[in-house]
Amino acid sequence: MERDKKTSIKILDKVEKNITNSDEKINLTNKKVMLGVANSYYNSYLELGDPVSNDCFLALKYYKESGYETFYILDSTKEKLLSHFKNFLSQRLKDFVLFYAGHGGTKNDKNGDEKDGKDETWIFKNGDLVDDEVAKYLNRNNCENVFIISDSCHSGSI
Numbered sequence: 001m002e003r004d005k006k007t008s009i010k011i012l013d014k015v016e017k018n019i020t021n022s023d024e025k026i027n028l029t030n031k032k033v034m035l036g037v038a039n040s041y042y043n044s045y046l047e048l049g050d051p052v053s054n055d056c057f058l059a060l061k062y063y064k065e066s067g068y069e070t071f072y073i074l075d076s077t078k079e080k081l082l083s084h085f086k087n088f089l090s091q092r093l094k095d096f097v098l099f100y101a102g103h104g105g106t107k108n109d110k111n112g113d114e115k116d117g118k119d120e121t122w123i124f125k126n127g128d129l130v131d132d133e134v135a136k137y138l139n140r141n142n143c144e145n146v147f148i149i150s151d152s153c154h155s156g157s158i
Contacts, residue, residue: 020073020080025087030069031094036060037081038074039102039124055151059099068097078122078129082137089141097147104152120154 019026038056056072064070073080088096103123107130110119121128138146 017071032068034063034068034097036072037100055101077126078124093143095145096143099149101151104154
């Protein structure tokens with residue numbers, strides 16, 4: 001059964017905090033945090049629909065039941081993800097998990113760090129987020145453990 005974006009938000013809101021439209025720095029109260037990113041691309045030519053929201057919901061539910069403080073963003077921009085990613089990684093956490101569900105792709109490697117000559121990307125409505133940009137933040141974090149789970153095409157080395 002196909003749902004719309006409002007219905008997906010209602011379902012995700014049952015277990016998580018929606019920070020899609022938040023620009024403020026979030027002070028975390030738990031040392032174990034999970035951020036779910038669901039890019040369903042509602043009302044666009046890229047639309048994936050409910051499977052992405054369902055996958056994100058199940059991952060968030062699992063981590064919440066495992067004692068994590070959980071947040072999600074739905075159909076947001078790459079800048080919004082990077083802003084929250086940077087904020088969370090700047091805090092002293094035991095575990096940080098980022099779960100991304102959405103389109104993935106490749107672009108020609110511009111800095112020569114990829115053996116196959118291609119950078120992997122996550123695709124947002126406003127453009128691609130290249131794996132090199134994600135790596136920048138991973139190399140400057142205060143977390144003991146960082147886990148990235150990518151449910152997207154071409155995600156093998158993101």
